[in-house]
Amino acid sequence: MKKFIVLILFGLPILSCNSVKKEEVKKANEELVMYQFSEMALLMEEMYKTNEVLKNKIINNEDVGEFSDKFLNIHSAILTDPKDRNDSFEIFSKAFIENQQAIFSASQNEVKDQFNIMVNTCVACHKTTCLGPIPRIEKLLIK
Numbered sequence: 001m002k003k004f005i006v007l008i009l010f011g012l013p014i015l016s017c018n019s020v021k022k023e024e025v026k027k028a029n030e031e032l033v034m035y036q037f038s039e040m041a042l043l044m045e046e047m048y049k050t051n052e053v054l055k056n057k058i059i060n061n062e063d064v065g066e067f068s069d070k071f072l073n074i075h076s077a078i079l080t081d082p083k084d085r086n087d088s089f090e091i092f093s094k095a096f097i098e099n100q101q102a103i104f105s106a107s108q109n110e111v112k113d114q115f116n117i118m119v120n121t122c123v124a125c126h127k128t129t130c131l132g133p134i135p136r137i138e139k140l141l142i143k
């Protein structure tokens, strides 16, 4: 039993950082009542969706709108593993916010490159903390 609990504890951050399918997470949720999405994981999912919409706007030459302040929560949202918020995390999150903001001030012919720079900042941080979602994040890149 003790071994099992240890396994769960160490398994959690890995689970949240793997490319686990939603259904599997849901199933895991039902089985282990302990598992919950962290505030940061939820924010990341929201950032993903918002940038998917933004990508389509850029591809279709539509107005990109404005930077969303909710992204700033990256500086405070609670992580599954609070130790992940180290110096390197802070540097990457600042760079990410700057690159995300720059999309909204980029000119029409720079906006696609600026969007891809932002996506690469997501990937860069993920290479240091959370490898699982990288293939999914790379799908955001505009070819």
Ligand code: HEC
Residues within 6 Å of the ligand: 016, 017, 038, 039, 040, 041, 042, 044, 045, 047, 048, 051, 078, 079, 080, 081, 084, 089, 090, 092, 093, 096, 118, 119, 121, 122, 123, 125, 126, 129, 130, 133, 136, 137
């Ligand atoms: C500063 C580092 C950093 C940046 C920048 C970053 N991430 Fe993350 N991301 C993380 C960490 C750490 C986690 C794990 C969060 C947790 O489990 O609490 C994560 C988790 C995720 C997840 C998985 C959430 C889940 O379902 O468990 C996705 C998807 C994701 N990020 C997408 C993105 C996207 C898209 C971007 C850019 C728009 C981005 N991330 C930018 C560090 C970062």
